[in-house]
Amino acid sequence: MRRSKCEREHLTITPSKPRGATVIDVAKRAGVSPMTVSRVINGSTSVRDETRKAVKDAIRELNYTPNVAARALVTSQEIRLGVIYSNPSAAFMHDFLIGVYEEASVLGAQLFLLGGQDGRPPPPDAIDRLIASGIGGVLMAPPMGESRAVRDPISLAKLPMAVVGGPARDAISVRIDDRAAAYDMTQHLIALGHRRIGFIIGNPSQSASEERLAGFDQAVREAGGVETVLVQGDFTYMSGLVAGEQLLDMAKPPTAIFASSDDMAAAVVSVAHRRHMSVPDDLTVVGFDDTSAAVTLWPPLTTIRQPVRALAAEALRLLIQEVKSSRKGSKTRHPKCVFAHELIERQSTAPVTG
Template sequence: MTRSRGRSRGVTIIDVAKHAGVSPMTVSRVINGDPGVRDEVRARVGEIISALNYTPNLTARSLVTSREIRIGVIYSNPSAAFMSDLLAGVFEEASARAAQLILLKGENGKPPSREAIQGLIDSRVAGMILAPPLGESEVVGQILRAAKLPVAVVGGAARGAICVGIDNRRAAYDMTRHLIALGHRRLGFILGNPDQSASAERLAGFRAAVDEEGDLDVQIVQGDYSYASGLVAGEALLAGAHPPTAIFASNDDMAAAVVSVAHRRHLDVPADLTVTGFDDSTAATTLWPPLTTIRQPVRALAAAALQLLIQDIRAGPVADDDARATILDHQLIERESTATPRSNPLPHPVRTMP
């Protein structure tokens, strides 16, 4: 179990974006004099740049003008917090590696149209980064394989692609063991998007920890990683005669929704209900109480994906059709949403849902 710690570093474009309340891409547009930025936004970003003494990476910017690599990023994720971290990580790495990013967004977890993806390919991108869940979309995969483009997938697995992620099974196992060690015997688990391999891996880790312990009351409900699905799942788990004393949601957005449901039901978190999440996104630290969660280093994953993709582009075509996996470490971050249960009676008979 690891608690978060600060580290010393220089001011980055991400810091400027956070203080100005805009995206890193907007800060870049201001720095580069893009006329498409509103005057009030340009002025606010300029003030923050001055206040933080931010100096753009001029070396990287000069490299971009001399030998630019164009990378497409396709994304469509219902978690705004996750996508903010992912885009920030890939943008920061692109700034340091002479890469220009071209973004293409789908809606509601669905891929963009074939025409839109083909248009991005035709814009002469040298490679593509896919954010979850699109890394495992067969439609997107077919189009990109036909184009013979190098592809990097964040948080998923795809044939012939660079795949960067964490050990989701082990991470979920670690969190479930943590809840059991606190004394919880009635556990709720909220599944993620059923179309993503990470969801199945997290469920497998949860089940492995539960099976080791035995004699637990377990309830499993479906979600899709969105806040809205977390509200529905939270209501389903807390409406029964013997609700869980601890709920582990497969991401922070759904965990935040469960906290909201608990408050609406006049339950104290964590005295009446322990809630944990997954990702350690901004959602984990902006609600009350802050979430105990699994830290998935989303920014580092995105940066590693871009770094490996550029290496592939410069090295030339790779004949290997298998996924090439890079696994980064996860951490269990303990905050204020977890506690020992008030009481520990088990309803009888023990109920385990599939």
């Protein structure tokens, strides 16, 4: 697993430690909302005694340690942030929003959510209303960070921005190295003996799609003797169904298919099952993201894990720092952070036989 890095002064993000209890876990155990847990942690007097006791009992039982250092970032001045999202993958967005919400609960930030549909930006008037609501900054889930329709009005309003999952010159950027991750996965398939590999490209409007394809191409060129077939997708399950049919309809279909997202990979597995093919005995299938989609089917997917919750939480934390700095008149730094990825092997891959 590659080390993570954050391109800002005197700071490197190291790979995440195993996940401990979170505010969400405490809230579930106590039977209250995450915001109530946050109020108890912050010593609010507006919580009933019995509720306070339930929360403290849950904290003790789960051995939860509040992030005191992170909470110290927030002053008495309220932090109000917009979160703009429009990602067709429900599994990805679930992890993203949990990461954002957990961090906001700890830091005491107030969130205003604005969603688009099927990867399209929200209407311009909705973005204008969000900006006019008095927010101090905006966090964007992929692919919104690459949409001019979203970014231009925010830039015009001179609001701090944080982008998850893509590069950004004029905003905080928190992501993984998509090219290196796809390169690692392709090398893994080649090491298993696969020499006919199908690749399903992600949404052409997103830089992550281009980077993952570039990593795939690099590994194939270096190996030599590998036949490839490229099919266009858009990160959705439906596009994975279409791409899977195209690849498996070939006179000489691939022995392995690398889909640029878990949703598309899950769709390929479904297509294979409908054709009475065994995964992985007849066909190896791998994905990307390690969302819940990777483990809610049989066989569970070998995939690239990008820590979506951690990416979202770090982006929110950095955005709050930048909002505070801008209020003090400090120079904006726009940190660029690259987190570690990990290749997770499960039961959807096997060496070539025959």
